[in-house]
Amino acid sequence: KNQVEQSPQSLIILEGKNCTLQCNYTVSPFSNLRWYKQDTGRGPVSLTIMTFSENTKSNGRYTATLDADTKQSSLHITASQLSDSASYICVVSLNYGGSQGNLIFGKGTKLSVKP
Amino acid sequence: DTAVSQTPKYLVTQMGNDKSIKCEQNLGHDTMYWYKQDSKKFLKIMFSYNNKELIINETVPNRFSPKSPDKAHLNLHINSLELGDSAVYFCASERREHNEQFFGPGTRLTVL
Numbered sequence: 001k002n003q004v005e006q007s008p009q010s011l012i013i014l015e016g017k018n019c020t021l022q023c024n025y026t027v028s029p030f031s032n033l034r035w036y037k038q039d040t041g042r043g044p045v046s047l048t049i050m051t052f053s054e055n056t057k058s059n060g061r062y063t064a065t066l067d068a069d070t071k072q073s074s075l076h077i078t079a080s081q082l083s084d085s086a087s088y089i090c091v092v093s094l095n096y097g098g099s100q101g102n103l104i105f106g107k108g109t110k111l112s113v114k115p
Numbered sequence: 116d117t118a119v120s121q122t123p124k125y126l127v128t129q130m131g132n133d134k135s136i137k138c139e140q141n142l143g144h145d146t147m148y149w150y151k152q153d154s155k156k157f158l159k160i161m162f163s164y165n166n167k168e169l170i171i172n173e174t175v176p177n178r179f180s181p182k183s184p185d186k187a188h189l190n191l192h193i194n195s196l197e198l199g200d201s202a203v204y205f206c207a208s209e210r211r212e213h214n215e216q217f218f219g220p221g222t223r224l225t226v227l
Contacts, residue, residue, distance in 0.1 A: 032214050043119075043205050043218030044158070087156060093214065102171060105158045 002027045004106035012112045021109045023073040023090030031095030038087045080113045119219040127225045136191045136222045138206030147189035150205040201226045
């Protein structure tokens, strides 16, 4: 069964600290893995997209890693800011015949950054 | 200059009514999506349209019908609304080869 599981479900950290969010998936055939940030009351915004051959990608203070062998990904946030408070969603795309196939969503990690 | 826009932002209606949510994108993308996000914040894909053709329908009840008059618009019509339809509905668009979706601001539907 194609699944994406994220941990932790929620996380509270102090401003300025680093944190790492985890994503494990059992999705096949794999096309790409995406991390989204969703602020409360808004639509998700793409942070990173990684294909099978990429094992790390950065977007400012956000760094995503991908281990296609163990089917794990992580999102590392450096020097957290209050504005990082949001839900972070891991999404894995299935690859059907080379065209964009189905998207499997994780349930997200709710991050709260406190002053 | 909004990339993906949805109307209305909030929709409150009675059970049994029929309602529509509109979505427009000005990014020139060829694929558009509708998602449902329930109270547990879990996003589920409902429909995907590529060049006006339906390519994914995730076993959504046939009370939900997407309508795409052109590549820039994908509207969602819902018949005979039920309490369980209450959720936030997101529209998104994408250029298939770029693998990056842009989401709209969402429509919060409340069925009373």
